[in-house]
Amino acid sequence: MIADNIVHFARVLRGAGMAIGPDRVLAALAAVELVGLQRREDVHAALSAVMLERHEQQPLFDAAFDTFWRDPKLLEQMMYLLLPKISGRGDKQRPPRANRLAEALSVPKAPEPPNPANQTAKEEVQFDTHFTFSDRERLQKADFETMTTAEYELAKKLAEAMPLPVEPVRRRRHEAASSARDGGRLDLRATLQRMARQPHTLTPLYTRPREELPGLVVLLDISGSMDRYSRLMLHYVHGLMRRALRVHTLTFGTRLTNISRCLKERDPDVALKLADEQVQDWKGGTRIASSLEEFNRLWARRLLGANAALLLVTDGLDRDEHGDLSAAAAQLHRLAHRVVWLNPLLRYEGFQAKASGVRALLPHVDRFLPVHNLASLADLGAALRSAPVAPHSLLH
Amino acid sequence: MSLPLPESVDAVIELLAAENYVCDRQLATALFLSLKLKRPLFLEGAPGVGKTELAKTLARALNTQLLRVQCYEGLDVAQTAYEWNVARQMIEIRLAEAVHEADRETLSRKLYSREMMIERPLLQALTQTRSPVLLIDELDRADEPFDAFLLEVLAENQLTIPEYGTVVAAEPPITLITSNRTREIHDALKRRCLYHWVGFPTVERELDIVRLKAPGASERLYRQVVEFVQRMRTLDLFKSPGVAETIDWTNALVALNTLQLDPASVQDTLGVLLKHQDDLVKMQNGDTAKLLDELRAKALL
Numbered sequence: 046m047i048a049d050n051i052v053h054f055a056r057v058l059r060g061a062g063m064a065i066g067p068d069r070v071l072a073a074l075a076a077v078e079l080v081g082l083q084r085r086e087d088v089h090a091a092l093s094a095v096m097l098e099r100h101e102q103q104p105l106f107d108a109a110f111d112t113f114w115r116d117p118k119l120l121e122q123m124m125y126l127l128l129p130k131i132s133g134r135g136d137k138q139r140p141p142r143a144n145r146l147a148e149a150l151s152v153p154k155a156p157e158p159p160n161p162a163n164q165t166a167k168e169e170v171q172f173d174t175h176f177t178f179s180d181r182e183r184l185q186k187a188d189f190e191t192m193t194t195a196e197y198e199l200a201k202k203l204a205e206a207m208p209l210p211v212e213p214v215r216r217r218r219h220e221a222a223s224s225a226r227d228g229g230r231l232d233l234r235a236t237l238q239r240m241a242r243q244p245h246t247l248t249p250l251y252t253r254p255r256e257e258l259p260g261l262v263v264l265l266d267i268s269g270s271m272d273r274y275s276r277l278m279l280h281y282v283h284g285l286m287r288r289a290l291r292v293h294t295l296t297f298g299t300r301l302t303n304i305s306r307c308l309k310e311r312d313p314d315v316a317l318k319l320a321d322e323q324v325q326d327w328k329g330g331t332r333i334a335s336s337l338e339e340f341n342r343l344w345a346r347r348l349l350g351a352n353a354a355l356l357l358v359t360d361g362l363d364r365d366e367h368g369d370l371s372a373a374a375a376q377l378h379r380l381a382h383r384v385v386w387l388n389p390l391l392r393y394e395g396f397q398a399k400a401s402g403v404r405a406l407l408p409h410v411d412r413f414l415p416v417h418n419l420a421s422l423a424d425l426g427a428a429l430r431s432a433p434v435a436p437h438s439l440l441h
Numbered sequence: 442m443s444l445p446l447p448e449s450v451d452a453v454i455e456l457l458a459a460e461n462y463v464c465d466r467q468l469a470t471a472l473f474l475s476l477k478l479k480r481p482l483f484l485e486g487a488p489g490v491g492k493t494e495l496a497k498t499l500a501r502a503l504n505t506q507l508l509r510v511q512c513y514e515g516l517d518v519a520q521t522a523y524e525w526n527v528a529r530q531m532i533e534i535r536l537a538e539a540v541h542e543a544d545r546e547t548l549s550r551k552l553y554s555r556e557m558m559i560e561r562p563l564l565q566a567l568t569q570t571r572s573p574v575l576l577i578d579e580l581d582r583a584d585e586p587f588d589a590f591l592l593e594v595l596a597e598n599q600l601t602i603p604e605y606g607t608v609v610a611a612e613p614p615i616t617l618i619t620s621n622r623t624r625e626i627h628d629a630l631k632r633r634c635l636y637h638w639v640g641f642p643t644v645e646r647e648l649d650i651v652r653l654k655a656p657g658a659s660e661r662l663y664r665q666v667v668e669f670v671q672r673m674r675t676l677d678l679f680k681s682p683g684v685a686e687t688i689d690w691t692n693a694l695v696a697l698n699t700l701q702l703d704p705a706s707v708q709d710t711l712g713v714l715l716k717h718q719d720d721l722v723k724m725q726n727g728d729t730a731k732l733l734d735e736l737r738a739k740a741l742l
Contacts, residue, residue: 064628072478079477080450080470087450090470098631100485100622100638217515218584233527234519238604240534241549342679350623351514351584376679376719 047082048074051092054113058096061105065096085114191314192280196422200280200313203422207284208429210385210414211354214259219252229253259352259382260291264340266359267324268298268331274389275327278358279320281425283313293348297336298326303344333363333402337373345380355381357410360390363402370402374409386410386436387428407436443612444503444572446476462491462498463642463649471637472499481595481616483631486639489683492619496576499615506573508562508614512583518590522563522600529557553604563594567610575614581623588627596633642684644671650684655691665702665741666691670714672732678723682714689713701742704729 055070076091089110097106192200215228222229235250263282267275279294286292286308293305307319321327349355355377363370378384386406407413413436416428447453453469453476464472472495475482484492500507510521518524530552537548551557560568566575577591594600598613618634620626642650647667658666666687674681682690690713699706707729715721736742 066632068632072480075478076474079474086466087470090467091474093467094471094474094482094635094637097636097638098628099625099636103638216584217513218517218586219515234525237525237527237530237552241530241545241552244534244538244545244548342677346621346623347625350581372719 047077050113051077054092054109055096057113058106058109061109063096063102063105064098069096196280197313200284200422203281203284203426205284205288207281207422207426209258209261209285209290210356210387210412210429211259211261211383213256214352214382216255216257218255220255222251222253225251227253258290259354260293260348260350261285261354261356262344262348262381263292263294263356263358264336265294265296266298266331266333267296267327269328270331270360270362271358271389272328274358276317277422277425279308279317280313281422283308283316287311291353295340295344296320296324296326297331297333297340298329299332300326301336301339301344302326331359331363333359333361333406334370334373337370337377341373341376341380345377349381352382354383354385357384357386357406358389359386359406360388361386361403361406362400363405370405371409374406378409378411383412384410385412385414387414387416389416407439410436412436413439444505444615446503447473449473456502457495457498460498460502461653462494463646463653464491464495465642465646468495468637468639471635475617475635476615478635479613481618481634483618483620483626483634483636484639485620485622485636487641487681487683488621489685490639490641491684492617492639493576493578496574496578496617496619499617500574503574503615505571505615506569507576508566508573509576509578510562512577512579512581512587514582514584516583516587519561521561521587521590522594523561523602524559525553525604526557526559533557555605558602558605564600564608566614566616567594567598567600567608569612569614572612573614575616577616577618579621580618580626581620585627588630592630592633595630641671641674641681644668647671647684647687651687651691654688655695657695658691659700661741662694662699662701663691665736666694668736668739668741669702669707669732672735673714673724676723676728678715678720679717680715680720686714702733702736704733707733 051073052070055065055073059065072095073092076095077088080087080091082088089107092110093103093106097103219230221232221235225231229251230253232250232252236248239248239250240246263278263285265275265278265282282292282294292308293303294308295301295303295305302324304320304323307323308316310316310319388403413434414428415434416424447456450466450470450473453473454464454466457464457469471482474480484495486492496509497507510516533552534548536542542548558564562575566573580588580591595616598610599607601607641647644667647670648663651663651667670682670687670690690710693710693713694702694706697706697710708725711721711724711729715724733742
């Protein structure tokens with residue numbers, strides 16, 4: 046009877062997105078047997094010790110446990126209602142890959158002449174920036190177009206060849222090396238093994254510190270003024286994740302959302318669709334200062350360990366009167382190994398840092414990547430390849 | 442020789458209380474299960490809530506050895522599990538050469554025997570005659586390859602040494618792992634453990650802890666201190682003070698002969714509670730006064 050109930054309870058939690066395998070169900074049975082059924086809090090503690098994996102799951106578990114203790118049937122109905130919100134790991138609805146499929150099936154067309162509309166768009170950029178930000182919160186969806194075949198191919202190629210915004214860091218873990226250069230050490234164990242195999246010879250073997258790419262945290266501004274770059278940047282980040290980098294991605298507009306799990310999906314269209322569903326504040330206002338503060342407080346210590354770098358993608362146009370952007374940026378700079386700021390609005394002759402947000406951010410970044418008129422992944426690649434601008438040279 | 446283990450959750454609470462460790466029932470249940478099911482206990486939580494202290498207390502209470510692995514980046518087998526005594530091996534080779542011993546088989550067996558091995562905490566934990574407490578402290582500070590290396594020890598209580606063979610524990614260690622969550626530990630490792638999040642204690646429990654760990658203050662001051670710190674944890678501070686900080690603060694106030702909290706005494710000792718400049722500034726800019734007013738409103742001051 047108890048066994049049935051626990052199996053049922055586990056199944057409900059699994060439906061809600063928690064990874065509870067049969068091994069945990071068995072452990073749960075053993076645990077409940079040990080603590081006995083006399084006290085409800087003991088059963089609760091025993092089951093949570095066995096079934097939880099991280100602290101964030103506790104509220105969901107508690108709610109499920111409370112209801113289950115009262116009425117297992119009711120719980121099932123409630124979980125059903127909860128499901129759309131917590132479908133992180135459960136069955137995902139796969140959006141159609143309309144564009145790529147349709148193109149693959151259609152007859153190839155001759156390339157179209159350049160569209161004059163694109164050229165006027167260039168002039169509008171400057172205009173846009175002045176009027177599209179606000180600190181009103183608008184809950185909105187992004188509705189990304191699915192990728193075309195050409196885009197998909199290009200994105201795949203660029204993701205592999207695109208220069209990274211970060212440089213490798215030297216780790217304290219060592220790997221085998223041929224000589225003692227670059228901080229190498231004598232590997233006594235390996236040398237001895239060699240000697241045991243070939244007596245009367247001495248071939249010293251060495252190690253050297255391993256160099257690897259640090260983790261990367263991407264903070265992506267998705268407010269109205271950045272709207273046209275969101276899709277592009279998400280594709281770039283998705284590509285980075287495919288390159289075995291530890292990448293975490295958070296979006297911010299009026300609130301901060303962690304979309305790393307959405308972007309783990311292999312197919313870029315599906316990943317973007319999931320991210321679109323998760324994020325609530327597309328094309329809304331910007332609160333850079335409070336978003337950075339929140340990131341520092343809640344996420345920085347969890348994500349910026351082991352020399353991780355931070356890639357900040359924003360235009361620096363802030364309408365946040367309450368926050369102190371300079372202080373938040375300074376703290377972020379102290380927490381991250383390196384801060385790289387990619388600004389998609391600025392690169393033209395005679396650029397001067399005038400906007401107060403830009404002036405507040407510039408002293409606290411290690412590398413500044415201004416990109417004017419970022420229209421495609423290829424533009425982004427070129428910007429990453431170009432010589433970096435010293436952030437301080439822009440402040441007069 | 443196996444350890445006499447507590448037979449119920451209440452017995453665990455009593456056992457720890459005898460060693461001055463106040464623990465809530467949920468943590469006691471997790472610990473009880475970990476002892477009974479012989480699974481490692483994974484403790485996560487903010488710094489200064491008593492995760493490491495639990496392992497130390499448990500070793501004292503069970504009267505057994507505490508073996509500790511303090512984690513840091515680049516930690517490897519040589520520092521945590523075993524290392525070959527290369528100097529002795531060299532002498533052995535030299536001796537073999539001197540007497541013209543040609544049998545390589547014998548030499549290699551001699552070179553990689555148990556005597557040539559220097560045992561580090563993980564291997565020591567598997568070779569004791571009485572189950573030790575194995576504390577793997579701040580695992581989040583080690584890098585990911587180390588997580589993977591731990592899997593065999595945690596799940597099977599054994600260690601495979603390529604040159605030597607597999608060492609299986611006769612008396613498996615009681616393993617406690619702590620993490621401050623500066624990175625996410627891999628699910629494969631968590632799956633082999635019982636999980637418990639160590640949160641901040643309730644007012645009453647924190648009072649019990651402070652009375653035990655920082656004797657010498659008046660009952661009134663204890664209550665003021667605990668209420669003040671508990672209220673501070675609800676502010677948006679960069680680093681909320683842990684229980685360890687509450688204990689330190691009480692000790693500091695006692696050392697300064699403070700009878701009750703006032704703006705000046707709080708101001709002078711705030712550095713004991715808060716270790717970040719931003720937090721200090723935030724508290725000095727009016728939050729201290731506000732919190733003291735609240736205490737006064739509750740008739741605690």
